Amino acid sequence: MLIEAQDITVAIGGRLVLDGESVHCKPGTITALVGASGSGKTTLLHSLGLLLPVNKGSIRINGNDVTRYSTTARRRFWRDHAAFVLQDYGIMDEESVAFNVTMQASIIGRRVSGNKEQLIQSLEETGLTGRENELAGHLSGGEKQRLALARAIYKDADVLFVDEPTASLDAGNRRMVIKLLTDFALRGQTVIVSTHDSEMIDACNVLHQVGSKARFIKEDKEDNYENNF
Ligand SMILES: Nc1ncnc2c1ncn2[C@@H]1O[C@H](COP(=O)(O)OP(=O)(O)OP(=O)(O)O)[C@@H](O)[C@H]1O
Numbered sequence: 609m610l611i612e613a614q615d616i617t618v619a620i621g622g623r624l625v626l627d628g629e630s631v632h633c634k635p636g637t638i639t640a641l642v643g644a645s646g647s648g649k650t651t652l653l654h655s656l657g658l659l660l661p662v663n664k665g666s667i668r669i670n671g672n673d674v675t676r677y678s679t680t681a682r683r684r685f686w687r688d689h690a691a692f693v694l695q696d697y698g699i700m701d702e703e704s705v706a707f708n709v710t711m712q713a714s715i716i717g718r719r720v721s722g723n724k725e726q727l728i729q730s731l732e733e734t735g736l737t738g739r740e741n742e743l744a745g746h747l748s749g750g751e752k753q754r755l756a757l758a759r760a761i762y763k764d765a766d767v768l769f770v771d772e773p774t775a776s777l778d779a780g781n782r783r784m785v786i787k788l789l790t791d792f793a794l795r796g797q798t799v800i801v802s803t804h805d806s807e808m809i810d811a812c813n814v815l816h817q818v819g820s821k822a823r824f825i826k827e828d829k830e831d832n833y834e835n836n837f
Pocket of ligand 1: 621647648650
């Protein structure tokens with residue numbers, strides 16, 4: 609799924625937070641939104657995910673202008689195509705790990721509720737096998753992050769929006785999360801992350817510098833970036 613923002617401007621509480629951002633996020637790639645703290649990475653991520661309205665400019669999904677989508681149409685996009693791993697992870701602490709993985713898909717009724725095979729696979733990929741009956745509230749921060757990703761794997765969404773996926777994770781968890789996101793992209797899914805972690809940035813295909821109109825396309829996994837702005 610191709611997600612494109614063209615020259616978008618977002619003002620919050622009368623303050624200009626994004627000023628003319630343009631970014632193209634392609635299927636099979638990880639796009640990193642990078643920049644200093646407060647530059648607007650999270651705001652841009654939310655705008656691309658249709659969680660936040662833009663004041664000017666346009667957002668296109670597979671070429672269709674969705675900037676003025678109705679609430680119903682946005683809900684349909686979230687339900688049918690998107691997965692979000694945002695900063696609080698959206699985990700229900702009083703429910704089990706398994707419930708948390710399957711709840712979104714079950715509630716929306718997109719997948720057959722209780723798809724055991726997919727649950728087993730998503731737990732395996734995130735290193736949570738055997739933990740399915742534990743209360744999610746008992747998981748550590750890194751484990752909750754992985755649980756949120758397990759939910760995204762279970763949902764098998766076309767596009768994944770992830771806010772600071774590796775922030776405050778230890779080296780082992782960070783590596784696992786980066787691998788999971790790389791696997792999403794390898795499966796042809798569109799992955800968009802906001803990050804300031806150099807290891808995460810290394811694994812991304814496109815870097816978008818929020819606030820500077822700069823965009824870098826990584827030609828390979830070495831240090832060479834083609835400056836493309
Ligand atoms: N709901 C809001 N109300 C008021 N100001 C907001 C709101 N959301 C974002 N902002 C402001 O917009 C600016 C950009 O915030 P944003 O969270 O997008 O930055 P960021 O680059 O993700 O920062 P960080 O790296 O610190 O997470 C900040 O100055 C922030 O205070």
